[in-house]
Amino acid sequence: MDPEIGARARLQAAGRETTLVLSMSVRKATLLTLLSACAAPGAQGPPTMDPHSHAEPHRVRVTHVDLDLELDFAAQVVRGVAGLDLERVDPGAPLVLDQQGLAIRSVAGADGTVRRFRVGPEHDGLGSALTIDLEPSDRSVRVTYATTEKADALQWLEPSQTSGGKSPFLFTQGQAVLTRTWIPLQDSPAVRVTYDARVRAPAGLTALMSAQQLGQDTRGAFCFRLEHPIPSYLIALACGELAFRPISERCGIWAEPSVVDRARAEFEDTESMVRAAEELFGPYRWGRYDVLVLPPSFPFGGMENPCLTFATPTVLAGDKSLVSLVAHELAHSWSGNLVTNATWRDFWLNEGFTVYFESRIMERVYGADRARMEMQLARAELEREMARQEPWEQVLHVELAGHHPDDGFSSVPYTKGALFLMRIEAVVGRPRFDAFLRRWFDEHAFQSVTTAEFRRFLEAELLAQDADARKAIDVDAWLAEPGLRADTPDPRSPLLDQVDAQVARWRAGRTAADVRTEGWSTQSWLHFLEAIAGNLDAASMADLDRRFDLTNSGNSEILCTWLRLSIQHGYSAADPALVRFLTDVGRRKFLEPLYREMVKTDAGRERARQLYGRLRGRYHAVSRGTIDEVVGWSANSSTR
Numbered sequence: 262m263d264p265e266i267g268a269r270a271r272l273q274a275a276g277r278e279t280t281l282v283l284s285m286s287v288r289k290a291t292l293l294t295l296l297s298a299c300a301a302p303g304a305q306g307p308p309t310m311d312p313h314s315h316a317e318p319h320r321v322r323v324t325h326v327d328l329d330l331e332l333d334f335a336a337q338v339v340r341g342v343a344g345l346d347l348e349r350v351d352p353g354a355p356l357v358l359d360q361q362g363l364a365i366r367s368v369a370g371a372d373g374t375v376r377r378f379r380v381g382p383e384h385d386g387l388g389s390a391l392t393i394d395l396e397p398s399d400r401s402v403r404v405t406y407a408t409t410e411k412a413d414a415l416q417w418l419e420p421s422q423t424s425g426g427k428s429p430f431l432f433t434q435g436q437a438v439l440t441r442t443w444i445p446l447q448d449s450p451a452v453r454v455t456y457d458a459r460v461r462a463p464a465g466l467t468a469l470m471s472a473q474q475l476g477q478d479t480r481g482a483f484c485f486r487l488e489h490p491i492p493s494y495l496i497a498l499a500c501g502e503l504a505f506r507p508i509s510e511r512c513g514i515w516a517e518p519s520v521v522d523r524a525r526a527e528f529e530d531t532e533s534m535v536r537a538a539e540e541l542f543g544p545y546r547w548g549r550y551d552v553l554v555l556p557p558s559f560p561f562g563g564m565e566n567p568c569l570t571f572a573t574p575t576v577l578a579g580d581k582s583l584v585s586l587v588a589h590e591l592a593h594s595w596s597g598n599l600v601t602n603a604t605w606r607d608f609w610l611n612e613g614f615t616v617y618f619e620s621r622i623m624e625r626v627y628g629a630d631r632a633r634m635e636m637q638l639a640r641a642e643l644e645r646e647m648a649r650q651e652p653w654e655q656v657l658h659v660e661l662a663g664h665h666p667d668d669g670f671s672s673v674p675y676t677k678g679a680l681f682l683m684r685i686e687a688v689v690g691r692p693r694f695d696a697f698l699r700r701w702f703d704e705h706a707f708q709s710v711t712t713a714e715f716r717r718f719l720e721a722e723l724l725a726q727d728a729d730a731r732k733a734i735d736v737d738a739w740l741a742e743p744g745l746r747a748d749t750p751d752p753r754s755p756l757l758d759q760v761d762a763q764v765a766r767w768r769a770g771r772t773a774a775d776v777r778t779e780g781w782s783t784q785s786w787l788h789f790l791e792a793i794a795g796n797l798d799a800a801s802m803a804d805l806d807r808r809f810d811l812t813n814s815g816n817s818e819i820l821c822t823w824l825r826l827s828i829q830h831g832y833s834a835a836d837p838a839l840v841r842f843l844t845d846v847g848r849r850k851f852l853e854p855l856y857r858e859m860v861k862t863d864a865g866r867e868r869a870r871q872l873y874g875r876l877r878g879r880y881h882a883v884s885r886g887t888i889d890e891v892v893g894w895s896a897n898s899s900t901r
């Protein structure tokens with residue numbers, strides 16, 4: 262028996278809901294009710310074993326979502342109707358949806374008559390079941406609803422948080438389990454839907470979604486359609502004062518008018534990236550590939566929303582040195598959007614494949630040195646992170662029972678996942694591995710897949726015929742064991758070796774003037790700063806700053822690293838820059854290490870809490886959730 266199915270059966274035997282006691286961090290110190298998995302033998306489509314969704318798609322499955330929405334910026338509410346097309350697998354079963362904090366006004370059948378519904382108990386961070394009683398003839402329902410202030414997917418920005426400063430802005434972030442906070446649906450990556458949407462926005466603002474744009478209707482509503490089935494976390498919306506600049510026939514950049522030209526110049530290689538990706542792993546199947554550059558409060562670097570990657574403006578470095586972010590989000594058009602993790606345990610299938618693919622795109626467009634350099638830095642970061650992690654967090658096929666999906670977010674699914682694929686490539690050779698990946702994408706296109714399915718495919722397609730390869734790759738250990746194995750690839754860049762020589766010179770004299778930095782890239786600087794991090798003090802930082810002006814770096818990655826070191830070593834000259842950075846930027850990857858460094862001392866903790874109290878309202882709920890834990894923010898100290 263498949264071990265996953267076995268585990269599911271045991272969970273089922275224990276009842277629909279299982280409560281687990283968790284330990285460790287704040288979220289984990291609470292009781293989190295785990296939604297037990299469910300599967301029906303003979304159910305159509307992939308069985309669901311998603312403990313982070315209330316839906317029961319093996320009984321009634323949503324296949325299409327039709328949205329008719331109005332964006333009310335004054336009230337900060339999205340309201341309207343979600344029409345859901347249904348596949349009735351078990352004719353007697355009710356429809357079970359996910360919802361979190363929605364005000365459900367009414368539910369109707371296709372004929373307009375009302376349907377009874379009930380909202381179940383709330384589960385920590387996972388919302389609740391919205392159960393709808395169906396008539397035998399129902400093939401669709403219409404849910405009329407509005408969002409509330411609990412809609413964590415949404416961030417409503419004041420004009421002052423935009424670069425134009427005149428208009429408000431709204432964007433959504435669905436992954437992992439936030440789509441249920443703005444749309445009632447089956448919020449599991451195992452359930453794929455096509456979607457249509459009509460969105461009414463205030464005059465002068467442009468609405469964009471992760472779909473084909475159909476223009477405006479007679480009411481002025483922006484219309485969208487996505488004909489390919491996607492998981493719910495990829496439904497995304499943004500609305501603000503936006504301008505567009507084309508890059509090629511199918512690629513272009515959306516951003517606020519004052520940012521769009523800079524963004525287009527930074528990302529001008531996007532079409533080359535799409536071509537490189539297609540040469541590697543098959544046609545780009547989503548029509549357009551555009552990038553939307555959001556205001557700086559966007560909590561992620563990028564989000565692979567179909568047809569329209571959402572991106573942070575903090576990668577606009579002016580020298581294309583951070584554009585691997587576009588390669589990454591583009592790669593998700595294959596790994597993630599075309600072939601999707603079926604549960605959040607399988608997240609490494611999304612991110613590990615994507616980091617591997619990203620590196621292959623970077624290699625083709627910018628050369629092997631650049632790709633190797635970025636992988637070397639990523640591996641070093643993974644090792645630093647693993648040193649702080651518990652063993653369970655270091656496992657690729659992570660056990661998330663009793664955990665929120667976000668608890669599995671770290672460099673492990675990303676970089677360890679990519680290193681696993683690099684290991685397979687090294688053993689079987691690039692031509693065979695490329696053919697294997699191509700088949701993986703083609704044969705699982707528009708499907709949601711589990712780690713067990715990947716294992717079976719790997720065995721059948723690559724290892725069964727190759728005893729030596731099977732011996733050389735301990736797949737079980739790679740997937741199930743913590744830590745890094747001795748056979749983990751160790752990408753090394755000659756360019757960073759040259760930086761190591763300068764690290765040695767600096768260490769010898771601790772004098773910035775000794776360091777030769779001509780021709781250094783962003784990655785060189787990051788490598789240098791991490792290498793000397795343990796040897797710095799305030800005086801040596803002042804010396805470096807006088808020579809290299811790092812406190813005024815326009816590169817967000819270098820600046821963030823420098824500011825963290827400033828906190829660590831008490832280099833207070835960087836304080837104003839730190840406050841500015843924490844005020845302007847809401848990207849979690851930058852906020853977390855800075856706040857984490859601050860809270861290490863008593864005085865720093867006090868300062869962090871004061872600053873955070875002032876700035877918390879500027880951050881998206883995703884970033885707030887993380888930083889709340891870091892600084893020990895609780896509901897009664899908040900003013901939200």
Ligand code: BES
Nearest residue numbers: 436437561562563564565585586589850
């Ligand atoms: N899909 C992720 C972002 C994500 C993951 C959001 C999990 C919510 C839950 C996206 O593709 C990503 O990995 N973004 C990275 C950028 C990247 C270049 C590694 C980020 O935001 O840092």
Ligand code: ZN
Nearest residue numbers: 589593612615
């Ligand atoms: Zn990603």
